[in-house]
Amino acid sequence: MIVVTGATGNIGRSLVGRLLAEGAAVRALTRDPARAGLPAEAEVVRADLTGADDLAPLLAGAEALFLNLAAGGDRAATAVLDAAVKAGVRRVVLNSSMAVTDTPADDTNHIARMHAGLERAVRDSGLEWTFVRGGNYSTNTLAWAPSIRESGVVRDAHPGAQGAPVHEADLADVAAVALLDRSGAHQGQAYLVTGPEVVTIAEQVAEIGRAIGRETRVERISEEEAAEAMSGPHFPKEAALELVKRFGEMVDAPSFPVSDVVERVTGHPGRTFAQWARDHAADFS
Incomplete structure (x- = not known):
């Protein structure tokens, strides 16, 4: 069990x-x-x-x-x-x-x-x-769904921030392999799990647009505005601002390497953000 x-x-x-x-x-x-x-x-x-x-x-x-x-x-x-x-x-x-x-x-x-x-x-x-x-979960972009449905516009402080967004199914697949492990190969391992490629926030917005067949774009806002929009009952504004500033540091390069853990652990390549956008097109339409 x-x-x-x-x-x-x-x-x-x-x-x-x-x-x-x-x-x-x-x-x-x-x-x-x-x-x-x-x-x-x-x-x-x-x-x-x-x-x-x-x-x-x-x-x-x-x-x-x-x-x-x-x-x-x-x-x-x-x-x-x-x-x-x-x-x-x-x-x-x-x-x-x-x-x-x-x-x-x-x-x-x-x-x-x-x-x-x-x-x-x-x-x-x-x-x-x-x-x-x-981290850098692809599902985090579901927060853009209301504004994409309404206007096709996403407001963000750092459109050029780079990341390797990871599909939730890949995280689940890695976890499943570890949970079902009988060999001990995954015991004591700390796996850094990313998506398979680097894409900017602006590129992610564009991929969602392609998936739903609509024009989408990013409008830049201040870090303070972005943190205010991100914060909530379980995520204080201080933590949100810290995260927004971290995204700012990722404009020139991601703060972490692209990992091949998904393929090494599961045997299949990591799912791209384009695939994630297609899988979730209904959420943005």
Whole structure:
């Protein structure tokens, strides 16, 4: 049995499908099973990871756990990890972040600090572990959908920022291989997972336009305006501004190398942003 937290999220939903296709038994955790829309083959269980409920029953009989900080925050993730240890879970695959560098710089970056702290907790848990350090998710561009549908215009502080956006299905595929591993080859590995090519924000907007058959463009705004638009109840403006400024540093070059982890781990090439745009064309139309 494999327990998947954040099962209705972008990565989690893809992961549940992949694990089921491989013949694994899956327990998918979600706040609202009735609205989850997950495959009937999965055991879909109601779970509020931020509440005071005993989490141990959620992990009963499980061999492996996919742990996603986005499913409830760092405290919830730590509580799930503790429950996994008590329940006798053997392996955890953590959806971490490429912001983690394993250097003192991790303490100066809001996103890195959160994920590095959880990575330390996983290492200290005594469980077998694999870290999937993604970031620059292609799904982040879904935030542009309302403005693209309305006007075809995306407002951004750094249209020339370069990245290697990664398809959620590739992150799920890497996680699935690690969760299903019987050889030990992925134990203790921290995988930096990117898309297969460098594209700018302006190029991503153009690819979405091609996928939906409409003209799209970028209008430049200030960093302050961009941070304000990005922030929300679970993402403070200070952290948003830090991220916007980091994108500014990526105008000349990405802050990380393009990784071949997807192909090395899964055996198939990473999916391009153009493919992601085609897969999600309905979200922008």
